Amino acid sequence: LQAMSENEQDWLALRPQEPSPSQCCGSGCKPCIYDVYEKELAQWERAKAMQDKSLLVGKKEQSNNSELNPDTFTAFSVSSVEQLTEDTYQYKFELPGKSSLQLSLGQHIVLRGIVNGLEVQRAYTPISPRNAEGYFEVLIKCYEAGLMSQYIKTWKRGDVVFWRGPFGGFPYQPNKYGELLMLASGTGLAPMIPILQSITDDEEDETFVTLVGCFPTFDKIYLKPLLQDLARYWNIRIFYVLSQESSLEKLPQSYQENTYTGRLNEDLMKTIVNSCRRKPFVLICGSSAFNEDMSRYLKTAGIEENSCFVF
Numbered sequence: 001l002q003a004m005s006e007n008e009q010d011w012l013a014l015r016p017q018e019p020s021p022s023q024c025c026g027s028g029c030k031p032c033i034y035d036v037y038e039k040e041l042a043q044w045e046r047a048k049a050m051q052d053k054s055l056l057v058g059k060k061e062q063s064n065n066s067e068l069n070p071d072t073f074t075a076f077s078v079s080s081v082e083q084l085t086e087d088t089y090q091y092k093f094e095l096p097g098k099s100s101l102q103l104s105l106g107q108h109i110v111l112r113g114i115v116n117g118l119e120v121q122r123a124y125t126p127i128s129p130r131n132a133e134g135y136f137e138v139l140i141k142c143y144e145a146g147l148m149s150q151y152i153k154t155w156k157r158g159d160v161v162f163w164r165g166p167f168g169g170f171p172y173q174p175n176k177y178g179e180l181l182m183l184a185s186g187t188g189l190a191p192m193i194p195i196l197q198s199i200t201d202d203e204e205d206e207t208f209v210t211l212v213g214c215f216p217t218f219d220k221i222y223l224k225p226l227l228q229d230l231a232r233y234w235n236i237r238i239f240y241v242l243s244q245e246s247s248l249e250k251l252p253q254s255y256q257e258n259t260y261t262g263r264l265n266e267d268l269m270k271t272i273v274n275s276c277r278r279k280p281f282v283l284i285c286g287s288s289a290f291n292e293d294m295s296r297y298l299k300t301a302g303i304e305e306n307s308c309f310v311f
Contacts, residue, residue, distance in 0.1 A: 074163060076162075079157060084139075111124060126190075127193045140187070179279075184212070196236065
């Protein structure tokens with residue numbers, strides 16, 4: 001058998017690698033990492049057929065110009081790390097000058113991490129205001145055994161990490177819905193925050209909002225000062241559902257009347273839906289189990305599927 005020619009080996013070395021399942025964040029991004037691979041593979045096959053390596057020059061894996069891009073990863077540096085609860089952190093990233101990410105409401109971005117030589121990608125929704133200049137912020141919950149969490153926990157100020165995007169989003173328009181009902185579990189709060197802020201920042205937007213935040217305990221409610229601030233607006237109501245608190249007595253007075261203990265179940269959902277001033281359009285974000293439960297409870301409460309949006 002004749003050994004593979006040097007030329008063949010050169011071309012094989014340049015062939016794009018098929019992504020492993022861990023590299024897909026599973027959030028339905030367009031382009032997905034597999035779409036990017038297909039595109040690069042076609043480019044490689046064309047170049048190989050023509051034996052012209054210059055056709056591959058356009059292939060860039062990452063960029064350093066701090067402009068977010070859905071196709072390639074861009075480097076951003078960490079400017080601050082703030083621990084919010086025992087396992088949740090708020091990370092701030094620098095943007096050049098007075099630039100902003102220019103995301104639509106509720107859009108997410110994808111983070112790339114290398115853990116034990118394995119590439120992992122996960123989707124997160126920035127919580128900073130859309131028009132924030134010179135920075136963006138992301139809320140991240142770190143899991144004990146999570147691959148990406150092991151990488152994220154090492155971040156400190158000045159570290160460079162890679163993001164691509166934006167993807168998804170909820171096409172919100174001022175005054176399009178009479179009332180929004182937001183059901184968020186844990187970090188599912190993230191896509192709700194920019195929408196809430198855009199409503200409170202716009203004096204012409206008279207949309208009512210009922211936000212229901214589901215957390216294990218009072219200590220684990222994220223962004224309390226921000227939420228307290230938002231709840232002062234005439235058109236914003238915020239309820240908390242704390243699954244592991246048994247009584248409300250230990251809670252500060254200001255939280256007692258708008259907090260429920262136990263889980264957000266079918267009965268509580270009916271109570272909340274009936275307390276809305278009009279039939280709400282519902283936004284849901286949490287684990288897939290939470291999202292399925294909520295959709296089921298909403299149906300029983302008379303809210304149809306076409307009146308819901310799941311992040």
